[in-house]
Amino acid sequence: MNWDQVFASRTARMKASEIRELLKLLDQPDIISFAGGIPDPALFPTAEFQAAISGILSGPKAEAALQYSVSEGYLPLREWIAGRMAQLGVPCDAGNILITSGSQQALDYLGKLLLSPKDTALVGWPTYLGALGAFNAYEPEYDRLDPHANRAAADYADAATAKGGRVKFAYLSVDFANPTGETLDRAARLKTLELAEALDIAIIEDAAYQSLRFDGEAIPPILALEVAQKGSVEDCRTLYCGSFSKTLAPGLRVGWVCGAKEVIGRLVLMKQAADLHSPSLNQMAIAEVAGAIFDSHVGKIRAAYCARRDAMLAALAAHMPAGVEWTRPEGGMFVWVTLPKGLDGAELLARSLQTQRVAFVPGSAFFADGSGRNTLRLSFSRVDEAVIAEGIKRLGALLRQM
Amino acid sequence: MNWDQVFASRTARMKASEIRELLKLLDQPDIISFAGGIPDPALFPTAEFQAAISGILSGPKAEAALQYSVSEGYLPLREWIAGRMAQLGVPCDAGNILITSGSQQALDYLGKLLLSPKDTALVGWPTYLGALGAFNAYEPEYDRLDPHANRAAADYADAATAKGGRVKFAYLSVDFANPTGETLDRAARLKTLELAEALDIAIIEDAAYQSLRFDGEAIPPILALEVAQKGSVEDCRTLYCGSFSKTLAPGLRVGWVCGAKEVIGRLVLMKQAADLHSPSLNQMAIAEVAGAIFDSHVGKIRAAYCARRDAMLAALAAHMPAGVEWTRPEGGMFVWVTLPKGLDGAELLARSLQTQRVAFVPGSAFFADGSGRNTLRLSFSRVDEAVIAEGIKRLGALLRQM
Numbered sequence: 001m002n003w004d005q006v007f008a009s010r011t012a013r014m015k016a017s018e019i020r021e022l023l024k025l026l027d028q029p030d031i032i033s034f035a036g037g038i039p040d041p042a043l044f045p046t047a048e049f050q051a052a053i054s055g056i057l058s059g060p061k062a063e064a065a066l067q068y069s070v071s072e073g074y075l076p077l078r079e080w081i082a083g084r085m086a087q088l089g090v091p092c093d094a095g096n097i098l099i100t101s102g103s104q105q106a107l108d109y110l111g112k113l114l115l116s117p118k119d120t121a122l123v124g125w126p127t128y129l130g131a132l133g134a135f136n137a138y139e140p141e142y143d144r145l146d147p148h149a150n151r152a153a154a155d156y157a158d159a160a161t162a163k164g165g166r167v168k169f170a171y172l173s174v175d176f177a178n179p180t181g182e183t184l185d186r187a188a189r190l191k192t193l194e195l196a197e198a199l200d201i202a203i204i205e206d207a208a209y210q211s212l213r214f215d216g217e218a219i220p221p222i223l224a225l226e227v228a229q230k231g232s233v234e235d236c237r238t239l240y241c242g243s244f245s246k247t248l249a250p251g252l253r254v255g256w257v258c259g260a261k262e263v264i265g266r267l268v269l270m271k272q273a274a275d276l277h278s279p280s281l282n283q284m285a286i287a288e289v290a291g292a293i294f295d296s297h298v299g300k301i302r303a304a305y306c307a308r309r310d311a312m313l314a315a316l317a318a319h320m321p322a323g324v325e326w327t328r329p330e331g332g333m334f335v336w337v338t339l340p341k342g343l344d345g346a347e348l349l350a351r352s353l354q355t356q357r358v359a360f361v362p363g364s365a366f367f368a369d370g371s372g373r374n375t376l377r378l379s380f381s382r383v384d385e386a387v388i389a390e391g392i393k394r395l396g397a398l399l400r401q402m
Numbered sequence: 403m404n405w406d407q408v409f410a411s412r413t414a415r416m417k418a419s420e421i422r423e424l425l426k427l428l429d430q431p432d433i434i435s436f437a438g439g440i441p442d443p444a445l446f447p448t449a450e451f452q453a454a455i456s457g458i459l460s461g462p463k464a465e466a467a468l469q470y471s472v473s474e475g476y477l478p479l480r481e482w483i484a485g486r487m488a489q490l491g492v493p494c495d496a497g498n499i500l501i502t503s504g505s506q507q508a509l510d511y512l513g514k515l516l517l518s519p520k521d522t523a524l525v526g527w528p529t530y531l532g533a534l535g536a537f538n539a540y541e542p543e544y545d546r547l548d549p550h551a552n553r554a555a556a557d558y559a560d561a562a563t564a565k566g567g568r569v570k571f572a573y574l575s576v577d578f579a580n581p582t583g584e585t586l587d588r589a590a591r592l593k594t595l596e597l598a599e600a601l602d603i604a605i606i607e608d609a610a611y612q613s614l615r616f617d618g619e620a621i622p623p624i625l626a627l628e629v630a631q632k633g634s635v636e637d638c639r640t641l642y643c644g645s646f647s648k649t650l651a652p653g654l655r656v657g658w659v660c661g662a663k664e665v666i667g668r669l670v671l672m673k674q675a676a677d678l679h680s681p682s683l684n685q686m687a688i689a690e691v692a693g694a695i696f697d698s699h700v701g702k703i704r705a706a707y708c709a710r711r712d713a714m715l716a717a718l719a720a721h722m723p724a725g726v727e728w729t730r731p732e733g734g735m736f737v738w739v740t741l742p743k744g745l746d747g748a749e750l751l752a753r754s755l756q757t758q759r760v761a762f763v764p765g766s767a768f769f770a771d772g773s774g775r776n777t778l779r780l781s782f783s784r785v786d787e788a789v790i791a792e793g794i795k796r797l798g799a800l801l802r803q804m
Contacts, residue, residue: 001602001637005568008516008517008521008570010518011668014668014671014672015671038470041465042465044465046468049459050456050459050460053452062446062452063443063444063446064653065653066651066653066654067440067441067651068653069653101681112410114408114409116411116412130678134676200403202405236403249469250470251466251467251681252468252681252682253677253680253681260405266409272419273416273539274507274510274536276655279503282681282684
């Protein structure tokens, strides 16, 4: 059978990610890897999950845990999340929360909700690779979102019209973003909001790393800044995507969207048609463990990752040659390195694997336009301090030779 | 904010299902409900899941159970499923299996893979409501698939061209289908395959109820019949969607697609972009419980549902007035009732709720063209035999008055 003639046109945009293919090759014990960017499993609250699930499956909630459930998600979990959102400056209730299978699913659903082919999505240069992957299925165009540039709204709108669609949303990760580790300051958040107002578009605020702040002052989410302006989440254009993947456990696949009920209602219908609901047991387990230990557990994770970030920044300062620059993240899992112009991250990786056995992700994959060849992403989340020092030292030595 | 101007055009097809809204109203203790169509939670292997999960989270697999994982799914589970597929006449390996979050997600992904707007999907009149919901997001047209009609392939192709697209697939549930309870005989399966060959389209074979056969002779899946013709699953156009929701537990959301590696590879990329992977812990738990007790457990479920089907068929024979017809399912959860022309299932439901406190689903919702007003779906899966007898008796009494 010639499958190409029955595949939908959108499949042309679904390609194997070079990075993910690369990462598969890096899983060798003698490699020091700054590549992955996933949580350290030693920090999972495994015993707490075991106790919670054991209790659920031996008690009166067992049948509900294994049965079909509602598409919007488990009510006590939605209520707990609504409480956290209120602490972040977004007073809301369970009706403003949809549970998704990780925040990756939230990005997929929001692309599905908002993008017709040829519509424009505004994204950072660079941005989260998984967001581009999710949106690509809906065949959008991309334009560069840069809250620090003074580009007029009309210019964005005209560019989108020329491409055959309309600007539909601005996507951004505001705290310790993947891949740069950078945090958007309050002025830039407000400017993004202003741009969205002028274009009358949605904002997709990816807050996957929000809880992982090590130091510096917390800045309110864009959604909170918008609620402060408008008085109610129901009047807001920002859709906030949260996740338990970086705080409790990614393998359970529990995330959420917080936004106006008008939008949440649409997303509930979409989820009903797409996978009925996220697993009931997983939502119950997350609700119990989050309710019992969220703050203390996240405190532990922050301390561990903070020590690793410190080790990485110290090693970069000690070993990188002049002309190499890097970000100083206040949280999260990533440092973003910019090499002198002319150097190529992919080439560096090839040489590094050969001679130094140190891995990282070349940065160009995170750019919707394929630029950024002289950048790379380093993750410190799964490597202990001594190994970080050694790996960065080797990388510095290699760069001095280039 | 005026959300309508940023919503994608596909959202026009995402509507609240009248049935699901209706079902919410029926959850009252004094109502005898033949409406739902979900498994009886008393039949879940709860203790086995508790033991399996407890073992996983206290042993060496704990970290993997809570960590990110690969998009294709947990290898031991895929291997177990491949073994079952071989028993059904489909020799294959783990590379032919994608794990999905329930078979509902498989339907969503297959719609996403195959349907561009205005393409045609062939579906039964009636068909599974959730399949129409999943496909609608991709803005297809529908045409009627009737393996017993002798409609020429060219006629299907011309109708699709006139609607602005191409026929992409035939969707059907072959064993004890939701909603009719009917099983497609071998000749009709072969005829469907022939039609698909002539149109050069895919077949989506929904096998959600396949394991729930009470009596009669098992008929090979369409995919097995096709493998017998072509020699290898790699040359087949049939994509088989399976599920653990009716056999072990729906709340864990584990299903699968079995098909040619060329298609599975595409679906893996799609899943990676859409939700990364189905929850690791859930896949491990299903693999352990299925490996230990699948056949014996399904035997218990079949015996329980068989007794309920028998009670329902006996009660229908005893209490239905002349002119009412119904199917005699060899498995599954549903009996499909056809009322004399002129009677309306929705009207009957309104009167039944008022005077008899008996609920069911009016059949017209299952027709892509809104026809079938004189039909209704009865589910026997969650009602014990005595209550079934009483409910059908009341329904018969009401019908005699109409």
